[in-house]
Amino acid sequence: MRVLGLTGGIGMGKSTTAALLKRAGIRVFDADATVAALQAPHGAALPAIGRLVSGSVHDGVLDRAVLRQAALSDPVVMRGLEGIIHPLVRRARQRFLARARRDGCRWIVLDVPLLFETGTDRICDRVVVVSAPAAIQRQRVLRRGRMTPAQIDAVIARQMPDAVRRRRADVIIETGLSRHETVRQVRRLLYALREGSPAAWAAAGGKRA
């Protein structure tokens, strides 16, 4: 079984790209969804989060705004939160991989925002980076309306710069153009996954020499 890493900064288009891959029948491990499940009402991470940030959990329900504010304004809190979350995500990922291996999957996708930052790229055969110009990125996250401009900057500051991610990518999917263009790039990627030839990977690459 081969592992395709899918990553990119906040709002760069990971979920959109992951959905296209899923539609093609590829199994996708979604790290953000795993985090959401851990933080859902009575989720496995809540007792520890309640101890880390007092007032963030009431009757087994997380107050996300309180946690977001605390984590994004204090690096010590964010590190503590990551210390709670990341080992649990790693365990869920291992269960996902074991199941996919047992089911005989050829390629699976790991959709992980912090793929490089957490060293998860080391278990990937190829890495796809989704990327768009910084101004478009900020505009997209702002439009979602969940974060203030300062909170967006705090998240971006904790992530690897886009230019570094692009250098480390095997394949870059540009999402700053039309949705149609993104679909076209994903189609080339799917062809490379199926075909496996150097020429197919070169065609999917999207990296300028």
Ligand SMILES: CC(C)(COP(=O)(O)OP(=O)(O)OC[C@H]1O[C@@H](n2cnc3c(N)ncnc32)[C@H](O)[C@@H]1O)[C@@H](O)C(=O)NCCC(=O)NCCS
């Ligand atoms: C900080 C929290 C409370 C903010 O919640 P919020 O609902 O505002 O955002 P959401 O969870 O949808 O995250 C949006 C995006 O922010 C980025 N992001 C989230 N956490 C982090 C982090 N610790 N470092 C860098 N980027 C992060 C990711 O790109 C993610 O896709 C939440 O993201 C969280 O609990 N983060 C810690 C867990 C973690 O490291 N997640 C990253 C994926 S493994």
Ligand SMILES: Nc1ncnc2c1ncn2[C@@H]1O[C@H](COP(=O)(O)OP(=O)(O)OP(=O)(O)O)[C@@H](O)[C@H]1O
């Ligand atoms: N060509 C495109 N390709 C992908 N996404 C696009 C494109 N044009 C616009 N978008 C929009 O960009 C937004 C961000 O995309 P998406 O939610 O997939 O990002 P993400 O990387 O998963 O973000 P996050 O890390 O914050 O969860 C979405 O609202 C999506 O509709």
